[in-house]
Amino acid sequence: xxxxxxxxxxxxxxxxxxxxxxxxxxxxxxxxxxxxxxxxxxxxxxxxxxxxxxxxxxxxxxxxxxxxxxxxxxxxxxxxxxxxxxxxxxxxxxxxxxxxxxxxxxxxxxxxxxxxxxxxxxxxxxxxxxxxxxxxxxxxxxxxxxxxx
Amino acid sequence: xxxxxxxxxxxxxxxxxxxxxxxxxxxxxxxxxxxxxxxxxxxxxxxxxxxxxxxxxxxxxxxxxxxxxxxxxxxxxxxxxxxxxxxxxxxxxxxxxxxxxxxxxxxxxxxxxxxxxxxxxxxxxxxxxxxxxxxxxxxxxxxxxxxxxxxxxxxxxxx
Numbered sequence: 147x148x149x150x151x152x153x154x155x156x157x158x159x160x161x162x163x164x165x166x167x168x169x170x171x172x173x174x175x176x177x178x179x180x181x182x183x184x185x186x187x188x189x190x191x192x193x194x195x196x197x198x199x200x201x202x203x204x205x206x207x208x209x210x211x212x213x214x215x216x217x218x219x220x221x222x223x224x225x226x227x228x229x230x231x232x233x234x235x236x237x238x239x240x241x242x243x244x245x246x247x248x249x250x251x252x253x254x255x256x257x258x259x260x261x262x263x264x265x266x267x268x269x270x271x272x273x274x275x276x277x278x279x280x281x282x283x284x285x286x287x288x289x290x291x292x293x294x295x
Numbered sequence: 296x297x298x299x300x301x302x303x304x305x306x307x308x309x310x311x312x313x314x315x316x317x318x319x320x321x322x323x324x325x326x327x328x329x330x331x332x333x334x335x336x337x338x339x340x341x342x343x344x345x346x347x348x349x350x351x352x353x354x355x356x357x358x359x360x361x362x363x364x365x366x367x368x369x370x371x372x373x374x375x376x377x378x379x380x381x382x383x384x385x386x387x388x389x390x391x392x393x394x395x396x397x398x399x400x401x402x403x404x405x406x407x408x409x410x411x412x413x414x415x416x417x418x419x420x421x422x423x424x425x426x427x428x429x430x431x432x433x434x435x436x437x438x439x440x441x442x443x444x445x446x447x448x449x450x451x452x453x454x
Binding site for chain 2: 162165166168169170171172174175177178187188189193195196197200201202203204222225226227228229230231232233234235236
């Protein structure tokens with residue numbers, strides 16, 4: 147039975163942050179690993195990169211997202227169309243964020259070359275231990291028409 | 296083992312204050328790559344995106360792609376790294392929106408560019424773009440350069 151939201155924990159671990167930063171070419175930036183460098187910028191400690199929120203996939207895999215939120219997408223014709231992060235502050239290494247995922251938008255529009263495209267946006271709101279908002283990730287998938295590609 | 300092939304001189308963020316920001320200013324291009332299949336594997340392990348279309352040649356071909364290609368979010372991650380370098384550090388990024396327009400292939404470079412479009416209510420509004428640059432997979436006969444991501448960001452730069 148589909149439900150409206152999925153709640154999960156996103157731990158921000160030092161080793162994971164370092165591997166993610168290296169994978170996106172940011173291994174030279176000390177803000178992701180060096181407490182002193184982070185403090186010089188006024189941060190309590192090292193932080194995760196702005197796009198680190200995508201690692202939520204470890205905690206909410208596609209199958210679970212599909213069965214529990216019920217978008218019923220045909221992944222043979224699904225593209226990642228758009229991604230947006232609204233950031234109050236970057237996640238701190240050592241904290242665990244609470245994620246709450248839901249479908250924020252689901253609409254269909256006619257494509258320029260005929261055939262309709264469906265846009266589904268998954269919104270995940272991340273909060274900290276005090277319940278304060280840290281960031282929101284908007285993950286938009288496009289399901290192309292059956293006769294395309 | 297360090298195997299950075301990025302332009303590290305630019306991704307180490309320099310301090311920036313509002314005095315240094317004017318509408319219309321363009322940031323210096325930052326180039327990542329050329330990308331290798333190992334970069335896709337490394338990002339898969341770090342991000343959790345283990346879709347085989349980015350790692351398994353046979354699977355990619357079964358899905359109509361001539362070979363594996365980069366995850367959109369890997370390219371967006373490069374773009375965020377470039378942006379952080381331009382605007383005084385990742386901690387200044389308050390919003391980043393990316394739209395994926397073309398695939399990036401092994402052997403391609405990812406060239407990131409950005410421009411200040413406005414300053415509104417203390418927020419610096421930036422447009423960003425990532426372009427793939429390279430030969431591309433042979434059967435596709437691609438242009439040498441194509442837009443891979445168009446995006447926009449809101450940045451808070453200290454006074």
